[in-house]
Amino acid sequence: MVTTQHTCAKCGSEQIYRNGHSGGHARYRCNGCGHQARFVPAAAERAARYAQVEKLLAERTSQRSIVRVTGVSRMTVAKLAKKSAASQPSTATPTLKKGAAKAVGSA
């Protein structure tokens, strides 16, 4: 029998408990963050992988190497990069204006 590790899909905490069920799936409630959801084993795995992606993004690893390491699609990595950039305004990245970076030769 396959045993799945029950972790919170939001914060990854193992402090979760069954809280009824919905749609034929067990519902759980997280003790750590109070997140309440249906237990989907894939969701916890995905959350762990996304957390790894965000960690690598914080280390300024290139998006393509993150794709190679984690197996997450590049569009997802780009989405997470945008999200983490928006949530951390402290890492003041200079905003590139369209076309201002490089002059186009053939005008």
Ligand SMILES: [Zn+2]
């Ligand atoms: Zn949680």
